[in-house]
Amino acid sequence: MKLSITLSKFLRIGTLPLVLILLMAIAAVVAFTRYAFGIGAISDLSYSYPWGFWISFDLFTGVVISSGGFLMAGTVYILRIKEFEPLLRPSVLTAFLGYIMVAVALLVDLGQPLRIWYMMIHWNHTSVLLEIGICVMSYLTVLAIEFAPVVLERFPTLHEIAHLIHKFIMPFVILGVVLSTLHQSSLGSLLLIQPQKLHPLWWTPILPILFFTSAISVGLSMIILESSLSSRYFQRGLETHLLTKLAKALPITLGVYLVLKFGELAVAGDLGYLFTSSVMSALFWAEILIGVVIPIVWFSIKKNQTSPRGLLTGAVITLLGLILNRFNVSWFAVKHPDPLFYVPTFMGNVRYFPTLPEVAVSIGIFSAGIMAFGLLAKYFPVFETEHEAETTPVPIRRLHPAPTVADD
Numbered sequence: 525m526k527l528s529i530t531l532s533k534f535l536r537i538g539t540l541p542l543v544l545i546l547l548m549a550i551a552a553v554v555a556f557t558r559y560a561f562g563i564g565a566i567s568d569l570s571y572s573y574p575w576g577f578w579i580s581f582d583l584f585t586g587v588v589i590s591s592g593g594f595l596m597a598g599t600v601y602i603l604r605i606k607e608f609e610p611l612l613r614p615s616v617l618t619a620f621l622g623y624i625m626v627a628v629a630l631l632v633d634l635g636q637p638l639r640i641w642y643m644m645i646h647w648n649h650t651s652v653l654l655e656i657g658i659c660v661m662s663y664l665t666v667l668a669i670e671f672a673p674v675v676l677e678r679f680p681t682l683h684e685i686a687h688l689i690h691k692f693i694m695p696f697v698i699l700g701v702v703l704s705t706l707h708q709s710s711l712g713s714l715l716l717i718q719p720q721k722l723h724p725l726w727w728t729p730i731l732p733i734l735f736f737t738s739a740i741s742v743g744l745s746m747i748i749l750e751s752s753l754s755s756r757y758f759q760r761g762l763e764t765h766l767l768t769k770l771a772k773a774l775p776i777t778l779g780v781y782l783v784l785k786f787g788e789l790a791v792a793g794d795l796g797y798l799f800t801s802s803v804m805s806a807l808f809w810a811e812i813l814i815g816v817v818i819p820i821v822w823f824s825i826k827k828n829q830t831s832p833r834g835l836l837t838g839a840v841i842t843l844l845g846l847i848l849n850r851f852n853v854s855w856f857a858v859k860h861p862d863p864l865f866y867v868p869t870f871m872g873n874v875r876y877f878p879t880l881p882e883v884a885v886s887i888g889i890f891s892a893g894i895m896a897f898g899l900l901a902k903y904f905p906v907f908e909t910e911h912e913a914e915t916t917p918v919p920i921r922r923l924h925p926a927p928t929v930a931d932d
Contacts, residue, residue: 587623726857
């Protein structure tokens with residue numbers, strides 16, 4: 525009897541959580557295999573081909589989709605635009621989980637994961653990776669501090685600590701914005717060392733500026749996506765009036781990115797590659813059309829700015845195009861041997877194509893992030909306005925006693 529009750533409760537958790545749990549379990553098994561038998565047991569990476577799907581998806585994509593946290597924190601606390609406060613906590617949570625997922629993915633990707641902390645004592649002052657590592661670890665700490673009040677407010681005895689963090693939150697917000705600006709752009713700086721390997725359509729001295737500019741657009745789109753999906757899944761109201769303002773800003777940020785991108789190509793004399801580079805030209809135009817041109821047109825239409833479906837569709841299109849940019853610049857547009865064939869080199873046979881375990885690990889980590897967001901949103905006051913409505917005492921209506929026979 526007890527077993528049937530437990531099973532029925534388990535089956536009632538819903539289809540989505542069950543799928544997420546399954547994907548997480550598969551990733552856990554693959555990760556255990558990796559740690560037990562080495563990275564070569566699950567991946568096709570090698571010393572000759574050390575960067576692949578994990579770097580493009582987990583690192584470059586994971587970092588950029590977490591940019592909504594510093595955008596909302598800076599908007600609410602530094603610019604003091606308090607009307608966006610309902611979007612603050614979900615955005616910070618998304619960023620916090622995003623950076624945790626990046627850190628977990630790195631632990632799988634690194635050849636010696638137990639030495640991940642070595643960079644803190646063995647500094648390589650000529651490596652951009654040092655700055656990226658320090659900024660990511662520092663910003664993860666800042667996000668933990670910014671999100672801490674959400675957890676503390678759940679427990680009445682810890683309200684004073686939450687209030688204390690709120691009181692001194694401004695220095696951490698400023699530090700978080702500075703750190704985000706540094707490492708969002710320094711991911712582009714990381715690629716400046718390979719002008720001979722990265723295709724001219726992507727390699728440029730202003731890569732750090734392009735990375736930061738596009739991160740702003742991704743952050744705005746991610747806020748719209750997260751708000752839209754959480755509204756549907758948790759059956760809560762959608763802050764359409766706030767998301768409309770973000771949608772209106774997207775054509776501006778994307779327009780700045782577009783001008784910088786084509787302006788640099790014109791100055792460098794690389795416009796000829798736009799139509800003469802075969803697959804590379806196709807990939808370039810795909811990311812520009814999907815991630816920049818179509819969203820600019822889409823969000824310039826008032827109906828798409830104000831309707832839930834229009835907001836969600838536009839955000840998804842923007843994210844797909846700009847994520848393709850991260851894949852292009854970190855993987856597809858980098859000069860490598862043909863991944864479908866073995867190519868003899870002085871280091872041996874070079875070959876790379878993402879294996880199913882590699883993809884399974886990334887999907888499992890991403891699933892864990894979704895699951896964590898759902899659990900935290902369910903049991904903690906992530907959506908601040910709704911929490912306030914629930915905790916605000918309802919005035920008690922005094923009822924007059926019914927007249928008795930004696931009163932008559």
